Amino acid sequence: MASRNQLVVPNARAALEQMKFEVARELGIQIPQDGYYxxxxxxxxxxxxxxxxxxxxxxxxxxxxxxGRY
Structure with missing residues (x-):
C-alpha cells in the first residue's frame, strides 16, 4: 500500500530520509534496501x-x- 502522507515542505524529504537512516543506525535497526517494511x-x-x-x-x-510557546 502506498503512503498517502504528504509533506508540508516537499524539499524536506531528503532530510527526513537521512534522519530515518541515522536513527535506525543508532538503534541497530536494519532498514530494508528495497523499501518494503x-x-x-x-x-x-x-x-x-x-x-x-x-x-x-x-x-x-x-x-x-x-x-514551548508559539
Missing part, C-alpha cells in the same frame, strides 16, 4: 518512528527558543 517487527518500526518524532520535537523546541 512489511518484514520488519512492529516493535522496530515503532521505535524508529518514536525516536524520529522525538528528534523532530527537540528540533522544533530549539527553533522556538525552548520556550
Amino acid at each position: 512489511g518484514n520488519m517487527l512492529t516493535r522496530e518500526t515503532g521505535q524508529l518512528g518514536g525516536n524520529i518524532t522525538r528528534r523532530l520535537v527537540q528540533m522544533a523546541e530549539q527553533q522556538l527558543g525552548g520556550s
Whole structure:
C-alpha cells in the first residue's frame, strides 16, 4: 500500500530520509534496501518512528527558543 502522507515542505524529504537512516543506525535497526517494511517487527518500526518524532520535537523546541510557546 502506498503512503498517502504528504509533506508540508516537499524539499524536506531528503532530510527526513537521512534522519530515518541515522536513527535506525543508532538503534541497530536494519532498514530494508528495497523499501518494503512489511518484514520488519512492529516493535522496530515503532521505535524508529518514536525516536524520529522525538528528534523532530527537540528540533522544533530549539527553533522556538525552548520556550514551548508559539
